[in-house]
Amino acid sequence: MSNSDQSAILTAASRAPIPAAAYLLTGCIAVIGSNSLVLGPIAPAVAASFAASVPAVMTAAAAFGLGTSASASNSNAPRRMLQGALLLLALALVGSALAPTVAALVAAQLVAGIAAGVAMPAIYASSAAIAPPGRESGTIGVVLTGWTLSMVAGVSLSAVLADLIHWRAVFAAVAVLAATAVAGLSVSSLRDTRKSGPAPSPLGALAVPGILPLLIACGAFMTAFYGVYGYLGDHLHEGLGEPVSANGLAAIAYGLGFGAAALLDGVIDCLGARRVMPFAYLLVAAVYVAIASASGTFGLLMATIAVWGLANHFGLNVLVMRLTALDAARRGTIMGLNSAVTYFAVTVGTAGFGPLYTALGFANCALVAALLMLVAASAAAWRSARQ
Structure with a gap:
């Protein structure tokens, strides 16, 4: 095959449309993400309602992470598992809305975490499976x-x-969204790809060459994020004297930065995820240092949070790309492990950073997160040097 023929094939692949099913998976991520991210900004209001401390309320977020990490699994029928998981999530969210005590909220979020642990591997594995050749980063970017x-x-x-x-x-509102996602899946064109034999255990994926450094990078990356994000809302409310609704501005700033980075996902396809990954994590480390420096000024902090969203998009995209490329036959199993590590990091981040936040303040939490990102960058570089 001539170089011109190869170039034509690559060009055609790069123009292939993103499958419609990717946008449905985007909605599923949005529902799960809304629950996993929502408690931090409203934690001051929840704490006041129960006459409890914010770190005590954030125990519910830690329980969500623990439930997700414990239940992360692979399935031969990801569409059915995703439907069932989102239905369970909707019921857990109703339980969260009706929780009479902090302990009941923690229990409901533990169940929500179990549901998310089943759903997330199915979403990530499906997004990689439906991606047209040459559009892997773009398809995963849409889902993200x-x-x-x-x-x-x-x-x-x-x-x-x-x-x-x-x-x-x-x-209650997120529960309605979860129920809507279940209905959307029931009428969608997304189909299960069945394989003979039982679904392999996520622990079996530990034998895949190169996976351990990526999981270390994942754990450090996610612990840093949830450790800082979990107490950002309380810092804005108690530290800077802003109303709880101002936390929504922080979410918008982060989300806009995260979404804007999707326009640059083609850079990853051109340079390669292995090459980009260490530098993406070094960028995130620098952003955490900037967050620590800007933590005393609301406007400057909002601008820094937007850059945080952009940097984290690249970090998450290259992580998912590299994990799903390790072994196509065990892609779902690998993403099950990824979900387990990710949401164990939710538990470590929210529970571990609580005492740090109480004793040392928000700025020092951001500096600790920067150190964790150096660990993530080192793990990413170690893997890329040996692949």
């Missing part, structure tokens, strides 16, 4: 914009709902 939707629409509106109505209305 579900996190933008959850930040810009879900989290920002939740802060307003908490101020105008009640924090319980937030969980």
Whole structure:
């Protein structure tokens, strides 16, 4: 085949449309993301309602992460598993909205985490499976914009709902979105890709060459994010004296930055995820240092949070690309492990950063996150040097 023929094939692949099913998966990510991200901004209102501390309320976020990491799995029928998981999530969100105590909220979020642990591997594996050749980064990038939707629409509106109505209305609204996603899946063209034999265990994917450094990078990356994000809302409210609804502005800033980065996803396809990944994580580390420096000024902090969203988009995109490319036959299993590590990091981040936030303040939490990103960058570089 001549070079011109190869160039023509690559050009045609780069113009292939993103499958419609990718946008449905985007909505599923948005629903799960709304629940996993919503508690931080409304935590001050929840704490006041229960006469509890913000770190005590954030225990519910830690329980969500624990449930997700414990239940992350692979399935031979991802569409059916995704439907069932989102239905369970909707019921758990109703339980969260009706929770009479902090302990009941923690229990409901634990169930929500179990549902998310089943759903996330199916979403990521499906997004990679339906991507046209040459459009892997673009397809995964579209699905990842579900996190933008959850930040810009879900989290920002939740802060307003908490101020105008009640924090319980937030969980009720997300429950409705989860039920809507279940209905959308029931009429969608997304189909299960069945394989013979039982679905392999996620732990079996640990034998895939190169996966351990990527999981270390994932754990450090996600622990840093949730450790800082979990206490951003309280810092804005208590540290800077802003109303709870102002937390919605932070979500919008982050979401817009995260979404804008999707326009640059082609750079990853051109340069390669392995080459981009260490530099993406070094960029995130620099952003955390900037967040620490800007933590005392609301306007400057908002601008820095927008850059945080942009940098994190690249970090998440290259991570998903590299994990799904390790072994196509065990893609779902690998993403099950990724979900387990990611949401174990939710638990470590929210629970571990709580005492740091109480004792040292928000700026120092951001500096600790920067150190974690150096660990992530080192792990990413170690893998790319050996692949």
